[in-house]
Every structure is written in C-alpha cells, then in structure tokens.
Amino acid sequence: MNILVAVDLSPATDAVVEAARGIAELTGVSMHILHAVEAEADFVCPEGDPETRRRKVAKQFPLEQGRVQALANKLLDDGLDASALLVCGSGVEATLKEADILGAGLIVIGTHGHGAVYDVLIGSYSAGIIRKSKLPVLVVPVRDI
Numbered sequence: 001m002n003i004l005v006a007v008d009l010s011p012a013t014d015a016v017v018e019a020a021r022g023i024a025e026l027t028g029v030s031m032h033i034l035h036a037v038e039a040e041a042d043f044v045c046p047e048g049d050p051e052t053r054r055r056k057v058a059k060q061f062p063l064e065q066g067r068v069q070a071l072a073n074k075l076l077d078d079g080l081d082a083s084a085l086l087v088c089g090s091g092v093e094a095t096l097k098e099a100d101i102l103g104a105g106l107i108v109i110g111t112h113g114h115g116a117v118y119d120v121l122i123g124s125y126s127a128g129i130i131r132k133s134k135l136p137v138l139v140v141p142v143r144d145i
Helices: 013-027 050-060 062-077 091-102 116-122 125-132
Strands: 002-006 030-037 082-088 106-111 137-141
Touching: 002 013, 002 091, 013 030, 013 062, 013 106, 013 137, 030 062, 030 091, 050 062, 050 082, 062 082, 082 091, 091 106, 091 125, 106 125, 125 137
Parallel strands: 002 030, 002 106, 030 082, 106 137
Antiparallel strands: none
C-alpha cells in the first residue's frame, strides 16, 4: 500500500504532510506528495503516459514543482519513501486519477473548515474527494493557519 498526500501548498500543507508521515512511519508505506495545478487558458494539460504528463507540467510550473519536491526531499532525508507529483487538472478529478494510477490505498487531505455556506458557494475540495473516492480518506482539520 502507499499513501497519496494531496496538498494545496497553503500554510496547512505541513500539518497534512505530518499526519501522513505518522502513518508512514508506523507502517513503512510509501508517500506520494501530490499537488494539482489548474492550468491557465494558454496552457493545455498534456496528454500521454502519466510520467510524460508529470514532466511537462513540472517544466511549466517550476515554482510549484520545487515546493512539492522540497516536501518529498524532507521526508526522504528522514528515511521515508516519498515522491513528489505535480499534475494538471481539476483538483478532485486529478487527485482521484493519480490515486488510481499509483494504486494508493489511502488519500490524505486537509480541510480548512470554511463552513457550509462557503462550500455551497465555492465548493469544497475535501468534500469532493470524500464523496467520489473509492479509497479511505483521512481528512486533517487545519484551522487558524
């Protein structure tokens, strides 16, 4: 089994990664740190095999790739098995697609807890993952960050 850790690169990211780290340390599973970028109108999400798509997205979004890679490198430095993944697409769909490709057994996500009105008006990434995932989902509540 491995864990897909979906991060938004907000200040909440560290808490989400730390929750997944605890599971990985106890079980010895691999961690995939994933960030999904929504492409601007002038960038079309690449086609092809997953690895080719990821390389093209990383080249287009070097800042985000660097931040996700830094998270994975910290875990690697601590002796954990981790990788960084930057993908293109709608957050929920891209996350679930990568979880399937990677054969993940668990998805770890954070929630900012904005409330029901915010979720209705804006939508909630975490609620979308919970509703659509066929895998277990660990939701890390992150407030006051």
